[in-house]
Amino acid sequence: MISNESDSLESVKKQLAKSFEVNEKNLSLWLNWHGGSEGKLIRSHLALSTGEALGLSKHTAIIWAVVCELIHSASLLHDDICDSDEIRRGKVSVWKNFGIPAAICTGDYLIAESFKKITEIEQGWHQNILLGLLSGTVKEIVFGQSGDVNTSFLSLGWEEYKSLAIAKTSPLICLPIMGMFKCAELDEPYYINLRKMTDEIGLAYQIVNDLENILLNQADEIPTDIEFERMNALLVLVKEKSSEKEINFLKKNKAEFKQFLISSNIKDDLIDRIQLILENIKNSLHLMPVVIRPIISSLCEEINKKASQFTHAK
Numbered sequence: 001m002i003s004n005e006s007d008s009l010e011s012v013k014k015q016l017a018k019s020f021e022v023n024e025k026n027l028s029l030w031l032n033w034h035g036g037s038e039g040k041l042i043r044s045h046l047a048l049s050t051g052e053a054l055g056l057s058k059h060t061a062i063i064w065a066v067v068c069e070l071i072h073s074a075s076l077l078h079d080d081i082c083d084s085d086e087i088r089r090g091k092v093s094v095w096k097n098f099g100i101p102a103a104i105c106t107g108d109y110l111i112a113e114s115f116k117k118i119t120e121i122e123q124g125w126h127q128n129i130l131l132g133l134l135s136g137t138v139k140e141i142v143f144g145q146s147g148d149v150n151t152s153f154l155s156l157g158w159e160e161y162k163s164l165a166i167a168k169t170s171p172l173i174c175l176p177i178m179g180m181f182k183c184a185e186l187d188e189p190y191y192i193n194l195r196k197m198t199d200e201i202g203l204a205y206q207i208v209n210d211l212e213n214i215l216l217n218q219a220d221e222i223p224t225d226i227e228f229e230r231m232n233a234l235l236v237l238v239k240e241k242s243s244e245k246e247i248n249f250l251k252k253n254k255a256e257f258k259q260f261l262i263s264s265n266i267k268d269d270l271i272d273r274i275q276l277i278l279e280n281i282k283n284s285l286h287l288m289p290v291v292i293r294p295i296i297s298s299l300c301e302e303i304n305k306k307a308s309q310f311t312h313a314k
Contacts, residue, residue, distance in 0.1 A: 027106065043068040
């Protein structure tokens with residue numbers, strides 16, 4: 001962690017908590033259940049580290065970190081509905097506990113709060129830059145999620161999977177760093193190269209998430225991606241490597257489908273693909289400003305750590 005980031009992170013946590021305080025009793029209940037600062041605050045770290053490395057105002061970086069956390073938190077609420085995920089951060093998700101309307105309202109509030117928060121930035125031209133970036137990113141998130149909704153793994157090849165995974169995951173990884181890049185008025189090639197890198201990071205992250213969905217659950221539990229035949233890297237590769245007859249059998253016998261995936265070497269194939277992605281990013285780090293390279297490397301290390309839990313897992 002870079003100097004002064006610890007203090008800045010505490011400010012982020014306090015401002016997040018304040019954003020989660022509302023007078024309306026129902027919304028207050030839903031927000032408290034969802035939690036304002038219970039995640040890893042990865043996007044805050046990215047915004048704060050990048051802002052300090054580029055010599056930007058501490059105030060701007062803190063507000064931008066809060067904005068990124070708010071919009072990420074909103075996306076989780078809406079994603080849980082779209083994906084029928086019943087658990088979020090170890091507890092029952094908002095939609096499952098209070099209903100879909102409650103989760104939609106809570107997510108909508110957080111989106112509105114994220115835009116309001118930008119108006120607290122002191123430099124007016126930073127406000128304009130970040131408002132435009134946030135608006136564009138929210139649209140990207142919606143486009144990515146709409147592409148994922150009702151998309152079965154049966155309709156996807158690996159290249160189609162990659163495109164959808166990047167569209168769904170990359171925007172919110174790019175957002176905290178890109179905001180600081182634009183406020184620092186870096187040259188256009190840096191924006192392009194950052195987006196290419198965060199697309200790769202987003203793809204690797206989504207593959208890890210797909211592995212977790214299938215492999216990290218109770219022995220008698222059918223993973224949601226299998227249950228609803230959703231887009232998942234494991235399922236896409238199985239489809240490419242299996243006959244139609246085999247796939248139809250596995251679809252009808254979902255418990256056996258899960259055990260087949262656990263015992264197969266397909267997960268090892270995916271781990272190899274993740275390692276190749278991370279190696280490509282490492283080889284492209286020279287395209288980033290020197291002070292930003294450790295920040296990108298830390299993201300890759302986090303993904304590698306998450307992926308390593310599946311190495312040779314049986």
